[in-house]
Amino acid sequence: MKNTLRELRTGKGWTQEQLGQALGVSRQAVNALETEKHDPSLDLAYRIAALFERAVEDVFDNPHA
Amino acid sequence: MASWKTMDPAHKRYVIRTNLFMAGYVAVNVAAITGAFDQIIGTSAGVALGLCVAAPIAGQLWATLSLMNEADEFVRALTAKRFIIASGLAMALFSGWGFAESYGTAPHAPGWIIYPLFWGLFGLVSPFVKSSGR
Numbered sequence: 001m002k003n004t005l006r007e008l009r010t011g012k013g014w015t016q017e018q019l020g021q022a023l024g025v026s027r028q029a030v031n032a033l034e035t036e037k038h039d040p041s042l043d044l045a046y047r048i049a050a051l052f053e054r055a056v057e058d059v060f061d062n063p064h065a
Numbered sequence: 066m067a068s069w070k071t072m073d074p075a076h077k078r079y080v081i082r083t084n085l086f087m088a089g090y091v092a093v094n095v096a097a098i099t100g101a102f103d104q105i106i107g108t109s110a111g112v113a114l115g116l117c118v119a120a121p122i123a124g125q126l127w128a129t130l131s132l133m134n135e136a137d138e139f140v141r142a143l144t145a146k147r148f149i150i151a152s153g154l155a156m157a158l159f160s161g162w163g164f165a166e167s168y169g170t171a172p173h174a175p176g177w178i179i180y181p182l183f184w185g186l187f188g189l190v191s192p193f194v195k196s197s198g199r
Contacts (some may be wrong), residue, residue: 027074037196038139050133 002061006034008052023047075135082128090121120181142197150194151187155179158186 009019009030010039016030023030025044028063033048040048040060049056069077096102097114108161129148133141159179165171 025137026140027071029137032143032195033138037198038142040199041138044138060115 001036001039001063003033003036003059005006005030005059008054008059009034012052022051073130073136075140078135079128079132083125086121086124086128089124090118093121094120103144118177137196143194146197147187147191147194150190151183154186154190155183158182 005019009016014022016027016034020027020030024047025046029038033040045056046062049059052059072080083103090148093114097106102111103112105114129157133144136144148154159174159182162171162174
């Protein structure tokens with residue numbers, strides 16, 4: 001799923017490891033999200049959106065819109 | 066592959082559990098190969114010994130399920146995907162070999178081969194299965 005996670009993360013100056021810790025997931029999971037190898041669960045998508053204080057659809061493209 | 070230092074706690078526990086269970090599996094088999102159980106081979110006690118070797122295998126499967134419980138959703142999905150592909154391939158290959166024995170002239174393969182075959186295939190498919198979805 002296309003997303004702006006890498007831009008949001010680097011905008012904060014965080015590493016994948018740091019973002020993973022903030023979200024409670026592994027660095028591999030962050031990398032998989034950024035490279036579109038993993039579609040997040042609704043729960044994780046909301047956690048990411050809340051962390052960056054954005055709406056979910058500002059972070060993840062809605063493929064059905 | 067993450068180093069021990071950078072590995073997350075769930076993976077560290079998995080590695081420790083795997084090493085412990087596999088140490089038991091290898092120890093019993095090395096002892097059997099070197100003749101430690103020669104007196105009971107071919108007896109009912111030998112059957113019990115054979116079943117005992119399956120205990121570390123069950124333990125290893127528990128370790129894998131524990132990793133999936135303790136890890137994040139990506140690792141869980143990726144492990145499940147790799148596990149299903151590897152077990153499917155192992156079953157297909159081993160069943161195929163069994164039929165080749167029954168219908169052809171393939172030499173007999175002992176049943177215990179399916180376990181190392183499964184993990185060998187798991188290792189083989191893992192570098193190619195990097196996505197949790199399609």
